[in-house]
Amino acid sequence: MNNYSTLAVILAAGQGTRMRSSLPKVMHCVGHRPLLGHVLATCEAARVDQVAVVQGPDTPAVADYLMRQAPGARRFVQRERLGTAHALLAARAALEEHNEGCVLVLFGDSPLVSVETLARLRAALIDGAAVAVAGFTTERPGGYGRLLVEDGHLRAIREAKDCTAEELQVRLCNGGVMGLRADHCLWLLERIGNANAQGEYYLTDAVEVANRAGLKVTAVEVEEEDILGVNDREQLHAAEQVFQRRRRQQAMRxxxxxxxxxxxxxxxxxxxxxxxxxxxxxxxxxxxxxxxxxxxxxxxxxxxxxxxxxxxxxxxxx
Structure with missing residues (x-):
């Protein structure tokens, strides 16, 4: 496994308008540490070989934090927000250099992602998957995108609004975090289009592109709280509660x-x-x-x- 070097690309360019704050979303804190800092700490604990961070334009607070806390991380700017695949391609230079091993796509507003989740995604790629998607099972899937798995193969990620009545009964949902084999990564990204209502390039479309090419695509089930995203103050509070529970348990153990x-x-x-x-x-x-x-x-x-x-x-x- 040590022969498979890992590049983690952290997408941190979201505006965070629902936070109603002038502070970039990823700089809001859980446990007195910025959300982005938690993701960086997990990458370090997981011994990720290289880290790249995609930030938005005009976010000096993010740049200053990275220079202080993660000087080895490469920084890229997504000047136009045209979707998650577009954001990942903002780090093209890092992807081109890292053409062997694994690429993990993480989110700067998901502070609870664990070392175990990164290890499981990485293991799926080492085991031959071109794309590995983190998913979670919930009793209330609601508006989450569904992961449609057949015979252990992830066939599609279906948005709830596009699901059939049968597909809506699926409880395995898309967690967003994803791994891609480095030697397929750019090839897949360059074939993702924007023929959708928003005119954006969605990273989830990599699943469809990989399936069309006959590549192996798999779902990796993780805990729901592991990939909890923070988009507003209520979700920030929820992330704080999970963090505190984990730290209390860790201390007592x-x-x-x-x-x-x-x-x-x-x-x-x-x-x-x-x-x-x-x-x-x-x-x-x-x-x-x-x-x-x-x-x-x-x-x-x-x-x-x-x-x-x-x-x-x-x-x-x-």
């Missing part, structure tokens, strides 16, 4: 005692050693590291501090 887990809030970079006791109503701001044996009193807020073993903390610390 690592030997941390949370006296009232639901009332403890973490930052993405919080580090707690085993045998730390966290009392109720504690907020960990950015830059906190706590060594073993420390008791964090109730109603504390900590930020930019490193606490050594057996440190004494006054309540309401700031």
């Amino acid at each position: 690592a030997g941390v005692t949370l006296a009232d887990a639901q009332s403890v809030y973490f930052s993405a970079d919080t580090e707690l050693a085993a045998d730390v006791l966290v009392e109720p109503c504690v907020v960990f701001g950015p830059g906190v590291r706590v060594a073993a044996g420390v008791r964090v009193p109730a109603f504390s807020r900590l930020e930019a501090v490193s606490l050594e073993r057996d440190a004494e903390i006054s309540a309401l610390a700031s």
Whole structure:
């Protein structure tokens, strides 16, 4: 598997008008870390070989963040927003250079994507798929696009409005995140047209193009929350809740005692050693590291501090 190098292209050019903010959508935070930062961190944890980020025009906040936090990532600009396939082609130079291995297409507004999801997409490509699409099963598929699978082969992604009554009963839905074999990637993208009502180039059409060419296309089932996208403040709140639940579970499984887990809030970079006791109503701001044996009193807020073993903390610390 190590012979298959991986390029992750993070699409981060969305305007985010539903956020009703002058801040680029991918710079809104979950766990005191920008959405884009979470995706970058997952790429690093997954040991992705190369990262490219496609940003929108006139987004200096995104460029500044990347220069500080991911100086090795290549930056590209999608000057016209003409769909997801068009956005991916904005990184053509990176795709042309990366002509062997795997290409993972991620979204800068999907902060909960996991290392496991990237590994499963990559494994499907290594196993011979030209295109691998992440999907999730839900009891309420509603308006989600359906993944139509026959004999283990992904035949089509059908938008809900175009589904037959039978297809609407399918509960396997499109999660958006996708992997493509590097040696097929540009060939597929260049054959995606824009003959649709919006006149845009959709990455999902790569499934149809690959099927017509007789290439293997597969669906990879993942958890729904793994590919949760953030388009408005309510979804931002939902992503925050999932993130906090995951971090609480991670802390407790690592030997941390949370006296009232639901009332403890973490930052993405919080580090707690085993045998730390966290009392109720504690907020960990950015830059906190706590060594073993420390008791964090109730109603504390900590930020930019490193606490050594057996440190004494006054309540309401700031």
